[in-house]
Amino acid sequence: MSAGFRTLLWKEVLRFWKVSVQTVAAPVLSALLFLMIFSHALSSHVEAYPGVGYTQFLVPGLAMMSMLQNAFANSSSSIIQSKLTGNIVFILLPPLTPGDIFGAYLLASVARGLAVGAGVFAATFLVVPLPVASPFWMLAFALVGSALLGALGIVAGIWAEKFDQLAAFQNFLVMPLTFLAGVFYSVKSLPPFWQAASHLNPFFYAIDGFRYGFFGQSDVPPETSLAIATGTLCALSWLTLRLLRSGYKLRS
Amino acid sequence: MTPAVEVRDVRKRYGKLDALDGISLTVEPGEFFALLGPNGAGKTTLISALGGLVRADSGELRVMGHDVIRDYREARRSLGIVPQEIVFDPFFSVRETLELQSGYFGLRDNGKWIDELLERLALGPKAGANMRSLSGGMKRRVLVAQALVHRPPVIVLDEPTAGVDVELRQTLWAFVRELNAAGHAIILTTHYLEEAQELCSRIAMMKAGRIVALDETARLLAAFSERVLRVKFAGCELPAALAAGASLAADGAWRLPVEGAAQVESALARLREAGARIEHLEVAEPELEEVFVKIMANAGEAAPVPA
Ligand SMILES: Nc1ncnc2c1ncn2[C@@H]1O[C@H](COP(=O)(O)OP(=O)(O)OP(=O)(O)O)[C@@H](O)[C@H]1O
Ligand SMILES: [Mg+2]
Numbered sequence: 001m002s003a004g005f006r007t008l009l010w011k012e013v014l015r016f017w018k019v020s021v022q023t024v025a026a027p028v029l030s031a032l033l034f035l036m037i038f039s040h041a042l043s044s045h046v047e048a049y050p051g052v053g054y055t056q057f058l059v060p061g062l063a064m065m066s067m068l069q070n071a072f073a074n075s076s077s078s079i080i081q082s083k084l085t086g087n088i089v090f091i092l093l094p095p096l097t098p099g100d101i102f103g104a105y106l107l108a109s110v111a112r113g114l115a116v117g118a119g120v121f122a123a124t125f126l127v128v129p130l131p132v133a134s135p136f137w138m139l140a141f142a143l144v145g146s147a148l149l150g151a152l153g154i155v156a157g158i159w160a161e162k163f164d165q166l167a168a169f170q171n172f173l174v175m176p177l178t179f180l181a182g183v184f185y186s187v188k189s190l191p192p193f194w195q196a197a198s199h200l201n202p203f204f205y206a207i208d209g210f211r212y213g214f215f216g217q218s219d220v221p222p223e224t225s226l227a228i229a230t231g232t233l234c235a236l237s238w239l240t241l242r243l244l245r246s247g248y249k250l251r252s
Numbered sequence: 253m254t255p256a257v258e259v260r261d262v263r264k265r266y267g268k269l270d271a272l273d274g275i276s277l278t279v280e281p282g283e284f285f286a287l288l289g290p291n292g293a294g295k296t297t298l299i300s301a302l303g304g305l306v307r308a309d310s311g312e313l314r315v316m317g318h319d320v321i322r323d324y325r326e327a328r329r330s331l332g333i334v335p336q337e338i339v340f341d342p343f344f345s346v347r348e349t350l351e352l353q354s355g356y357f358g359l360r361d362n363g364k365w366i367d368e369l370l371e372r373l374a375l376g377p378k379a380g381a382n383m384r385s386l387s388g389g390m391k392r393r394v395l396v397a398q399a400l401v402h403r404p405p406v407i408v409l410d411e412p413t414a415g416v417d418v419e420l421r422q423t424l425w426a427f428v429r430e431l432n433a434a435g436h437a438i439i440l441t442t443h444y445l446e447e448a449q450e451l452c453s454r455i456a457m458m459k460a461g462r463i464v465a466l467d468e469t470a471r472l473l474a475a476f477s478e479r480v481l482r483v484k485f486a487g488c489e490l491p492a493a494l495a496a497g498a499s500l501a502a503d504g505a506w507r508l509p510v511e512g513a514a515q516v517e518s519a520l521a522r523l524r525e526a527g528a529r530i531e532h533l534e535v536a537e538p539e540l541e542e543v544f545v546k547i548m549a550n551a552g553e554a555a556p557v558p559a
Contacts, residue, residue, distance in 0.1 A: 007355025015343050086339035090398065093303050093333055094356035095325035251307055 005100035008091065012108030016074055016115075023112060027070050028119035031062045035124065038184055048186040049217045057211070059128050061183035063120040064145060064210045068178050068203060071113035071149040072156070072170065075105040079157025080166050083250075092251065098244035102154065102237070109150025110143060117142055130214050137222050138213025144229045145206030149174070151236040158240075158249050181207045188219050202232040254317040256281045256406045256437035257302065262311030264297055264461075271297045272308065273461035279439060279454075281316075281405065284432050286448035286469075287441045288544065289458035295441045296336050298458075299408050303333045315406055329357065332399035336410040336441075338391045340383040346370070346394055347379045350401055357402040369397040372427050374420060389416045396424065400431075407431065408439045413447065425451065449473075449540035457547055464551035469540070476546050477538035481508045481516055485528040493522055505532060 016023040039055040048057040082088035091101065121130075132138065152174070160166040181203035187195050198204050199220075209225035212218035218225070244250070257279040264272040271294045279285045287295050300306035302313055304320050304327070313320045318327035341349060347366065354362035370376050373393040378386060383394065396412060409428070413421050429451070432438050442448055448455060448469075455472055457465040465472060484505040490498060497509040510516050516535060523530065 003358040003360060004356045007352055010355070011344075011352050018343060082341075085341075086335075086337055087341045089303075089305060089333075089335055089339060090341065090353060091356065092305055093328060093331075094353070094402075095328040095358070096356055097325070247307055251305055 001103075002097070002100055004094060004096045005104050008096065008100060008104035009107050012074075012078060012104055013111050015078060016108070016112050020115075023070070023074070024115045024119055027066045027116050028123055031066045031116075031120045032123055034062055035059065035128075042184075048189070049215055052215050052217070055128050056130055057186075057215075058184065059120070059124050059130060060211045060214050061207050063117045064141070064207045065178045065181070065183045066120055067113035067117040067142060067146050068149045068206065069174060070116045071109040071146040072153040072174050074109040074112040075150050075153030076157040076160070076166055076169070077153075078105065078108075079154060080160050080163065083157070083161075084163070088250065098241055101244055102151075102241055105154050106147055106150045106237075109153055110146040113146030113149070114142060117146075131216075132214055133216035134213050134222075136213070137209060137226075140226055141206055141210035141213060141222075141229070144226065144233055145203075145210065148202065148206065148229060148233045148236065151233060151240050154240050155236070155243065158243055161249070177201050177203045180204075182219070183207060186219060202229060205229045253281060255279060255314070256283065256316060257439065258312070258314040258317075259298070259302075260312045262298070262301060262308045262313060264294075264301060264306065264308050270461045272301070272311075275311070275458075275461070275463055277456055277463060277466060279406075279437055281437050282432070282435050283454060284429075284438045284452045285440070286452035286455040287439055287458065288445065288448060288455060289441075290548065292460075293458040294461040295458055296410055297461075299333060299410050299439075299441070302408065303331060304328060329402065330404055331406050331408065332402065332404035333408045334392075334395050334399045334410060334412050336414075338388060338395065338415075340386075340391050340394065342382070342384040345380050345382050346375055346386070349383060349394060350397055353398045354401045359402060362401060365403070366397075366401065369400055372423070373397050374423060389420060392416055393420065393424075405435070406437045406439070410441050411443065412440070413442060413444060445540040445544055455540075457544065457551075459548060459551045462551075465543075465547045472543050473538040473540065476543040477540070478509045479511065479538055480536045481510045481519055482506070482532075482534045482536055483508065483519075483523070483530060484532040485523060485530045487529040488523075488526040491522045491526045494519055507536075510535070 035058055039058055042054055048054065082091065156166055156169040160169060180198065181201050182198060187198040187204065190198065205220065205225035205228045208218045208220050209222045209229065212222040255278045259275055259277050262272050262275045275298055289295050297306060301308045302315065302320060304324055315327040316330040318330060320327045344352065350366045350369065354366065370379050373396060375390065375393055375397065378390060383391065386394065392412065392415065399407065412424065416424065428438060440448065440452060452469055454468050456463050482505050490506055494508055499507050501507055508519055510519060
C-alpha cells in the first residue's frame with residue numbers, strides 16, 4: 001500500500017466525516033423513518049420468514065439499502081465535485097497509480113457504508129433486537145455490497161459531467177435497483193416474473209445475503225449470493241480500473 | 253546532461269482546432285525559461301500535457317528524462333505545476349491542503365518544508381484557515397506552495413502573478429529565483445512581458461499551437477528590438493544625417509535608433525551643430541514587448557487559421 005494511496009483514502013474519509021451530520025446521521029434518520037412507516041403499515045400482514053417479525057425482517061434490509069446508497073453517493077459525489085471545482089488536478093498531478101485512486105475511493109465508500117449501517121443498527125437495536133446468526137456472512141455482505149456501490153459510484157463520477165447527470169444515474173439506476181432488491185419484502189412473495197427479474201438485480205444478492213447473517217434464512221443460499229455479488233464487484237472493478245488507466249474524461 | 257524538459261513534435265487537436273501543432277523544445281536543468289504567447293496560443297495545453305492532465309495525440313514529452321506516459325510516476329515526481337486557474341478544496345485548511353499534497357507524493361513528515369513554504373509565501377498567519385476563507389491572491393500562493401511540496405527539479409508556473417499584489421509578486425520572484433539558483437528549472441508563462449524579460453534567460457513564443465520564436469532573451473532583444481534615443485528639442489529641424497530609422501512620437505519627441513554610447517554622442521553632436529535646444533533626453537533600453545509584437549505580427553501570415 002503506497003503512502004499516496006493511504007493519504008488519498010484518509011482525505012476521502014475525512015471528507016465525509018467532517019460533515020457526518022449530512023453524510024451519516026441524515027441517512028440513518030431516513031432509514032428510521034422508512035422503518036417506522038413500513039413496520040406500522042405492514043407489520044400485521046406479513047411474516048417474511050418463519051419466526052421473524054416483519055419489523056425485524058425490515059431492519060437489515062433497510063440498513064443494507066442505506067449502506068449501498070451511501071457508498072455510491074460517497075465516491076460519485078466526491079469525484080464529480082472535484083471535477084467541477086477543478087481540484088481533481090491535485091489528484092491527477094501526483095504520481096498516484098490508477099490502483100491507488102481506485103482503492104482509495106472504493107475503501108472510503110466502504111467506510112461510509114459501514115458507518116451508516118452501524119448507525120442504523122445503533123439507532124434501532126433497543127427497539128428492534130436482532131439475532132446474529134452468522135457475523136461472517138453479515139460482515140462479508142456489508143463489505144462486498146458497499147464496495148460494489150463504491151465502484152459504481154466511481155464510474156458514475158467519472159462519467160457524469162454535470163450534477164444532473166449524476167442525479168439521473170442515482171434516480172434511475174441506483175434508487176430503483178436498491179428499492180426493488182427485496183428491502184421491504186421477501187422476493188419469494190412476488191409473482192414468478194418479478195421474482196426472476198429480481199434475481200437479475202445484483203443488489204438483491206447483497207441484501208438477501210446480508211439478511212442471512214442475521215436470521216440464518218434467505219431466498220438464495222448465501223454462498224451463491226456472495227459469489228454473484230463478488231463476481232459483479234470484480235467485473236465493475238475491472239471496468240473502473242480500465243477507465244482510470246485510459247484517463248477517460250479525466251485526462252482529456 | 254538529461255534535459256529538464258524535452259518536448260518533441262507534440263500535437264493536440266480539439267475538434268478542428270490544432271491547440272498544439274507540432275511543438276518541440278528543450279529546457280535544460282537550472283534554466284529559467286519563459287513560454288509566451290497570446291491568449292489561446294496553447295501554453296496551458298502544453299503544460300497540461302507535460303503534467304499528464306491532457307493526453308497529446310502524438311509526439312513525446314519527457315521530464316528529467318522520464319516519459320510522461322510510460323514513466324509517469326517518475327515524471328510527475330520531478331514536476332511541480334502551478335495551474336493557471338485558481339482551484340482549491342473547500343473541505344480543508346491551508347496546512348491540511350499542503351499535508352495532503354505531500355502525502356500524495358509519498359512524503360510523510362514534510363512539516364519542516366511546509367513551514368518554510370508557508371513562511372516564504374507569507375501564508376503563516378493563514379495556516380489554520382479554511383481554504384474557502386482565503387482571498388484570491390492567497391489561494392494562488394497556496395497553489396504555488398502545493399506545487400513545491402515535493403521539491404520538484406522542474407517547476408512550471410502558469411501565470412502565477414495574475415491577481416497577485418505587488419509585494420507578493422516581489423516575494424514570489426525572490427523565492428523562485430532562489431529555487432532557480434539552487435538548481436531547479438523554472439518554466440514561466442506570463443502576460444507581463446517585463447517579468448519574463450527580467451527573469452528568464454531563454455524564451456519561447458507560441459502562436460496558434462506553434463513555436464514562432466525560441467532563443468535566448470538577450471538575442472531576441474538584440475535581433476528584434478533596438479536601443480533608442482528619445483530626444484525632444486526646439487530651434488531646428490531634425491538633421492538629415494539622423495533621419496534614417498527615426499520616428500516622431502505623439503509627444504513631439506524623436507525616437508532615434510542607436511547602437512551604443514558612441515552613437516548617442518554623435519547624434520547629440522549633430523543636433524548641437526544644427527543649433528537644437530534639447531528639452532528632454534533619454535536612452536530607452538530594448539523591450540521584450542516590442543519583440544513580442546513584431547514576432548506575433550510576422551507570424552500572423554504563416555499561422556494557420558482554424559476552420
Ligand atoms: N478542453 C478543451 N476543449 C476544446 N478546446 C480547448 C480545450 N482546452 C483548450 N482548448 C483550446 O485550445 C487552445 C489553446 O488553449 P490554451 O489554454 O492552451 O491557451 P493559452 O496559451 O494557455 O492561453 P491563455 O494565455 O489565455 O491562458 C484555445 O483555442 C482553447 O480554446
Ligand atoms: Mg493558459
